[in-house]
Amino acid sequence: MHTQHTIKTQVSCSGIGLHTGNPVNMTFHPASPQSGIVFKRIDIDGYPTIKVSPEHIGDLSYATTIQQGDISIKTIEHVLSAVSALGITNLLIELDSNEPPILDGSAACFVDMLLDAGLTSQRGQTRVMQVRQSLEVRHKDSIMSVEPFDGLKITYTIDFPNPLIGTQTKTMRVTPLAYMSDLAHARTFCMYEEIEYLWKMGLSKGGSLDNAVVFGRDRVMNDAPLRYADEPVRHKMLDLIGDLTFLGHPICGHIKVYKGGHLLHTKFVKELLAHPETWRYVVERDIDEHLTITPRNASNEAGLLVQPAFAS
Ligand SMILES: [Zn+2]
Missing domain, CATH: 3.30.230.20 (lpxc deacetylase, domain 1)
Incomplete structure (x- = not known):
């Protein structure tokens, strides 16, 4: 079932x-x-x-x-x-x-x-969008594409002028376990020099060093160290997984993003849905394995008996 x-x-x-x-x-x-x-x-x-x-x-x-x-x-x-x-x-x-x-x-x-x-x-089936042909969307110098893959794999590249961030690329196969250990803790971030602009725009009114990583030109402004050396690219992957929820179904494919953001992510969602010839629905197998995630106290890697969400 x-x-x-x-x-x-x-x-x-x-x-x-x-x-x-x-x-x-x-x-x-x-x-x-x-x-x-x-x-x-x-x-x-x-x-x-x-x-x-x-x-x-x-x-x-x-x-x-x-x-x-x-x-x-x-x-x-x-x-x-x-x-x-x-x-x-x-x-x-x-x-x-x-x-x-x-x-x-x-x-x-x-x-x-x-x-x-x-x-x-x-009760009720979960249908997965299985990508069968590659598709690419662009916005200015940002590119996002997908190609067939058995599971969900993401390759994300960011490129910021701030030398403490610079170019970061990460590839990972997304499973609940990998997400919890490698992405879930990555915090949102901004540049120190952006803050005044954000406030002028009426944004980031609740932002603080308790809920965002702030990168100065030569140091991270937060007292605590980064949670991952490449925390920014991991946070972008976290954001992407959130934005992909708008597809309405899990997706099976290798998604590659270069200098992405919410605009590009959601443009991709709309473009993929507008091109149903590039994917098909399949019934998800192994989803019952999710049941073994609970309870939270088991969330150390050794105790967590969870299978990849989209694996075959
Ligand atoms: Zn975010």
């Missing part, structure tokens, strides 16, 4: 939004089969909901916004990244503000919350 997955019980956290600085309470609720990933604003009359699907991609400057009509929620990519990486297909994400909490700037807290809640299988 090929199944979908949700969480066993609701789980909550509180914090402030990275860009708005607004205080927010967020609760993950179990959701019924076929419902998908849905956001709900309980601070607005009627408690409007927005489903994660490509027609609801909103503003993409410095964060990914989900939008339907006048209702929007900013900076959803880290939450979606954790949800997707764990193979959760149905989830209700309730917020009492317009941006999830940034917490430590990574996706690790969301992973912990979801594993604390526990994952459970549901």
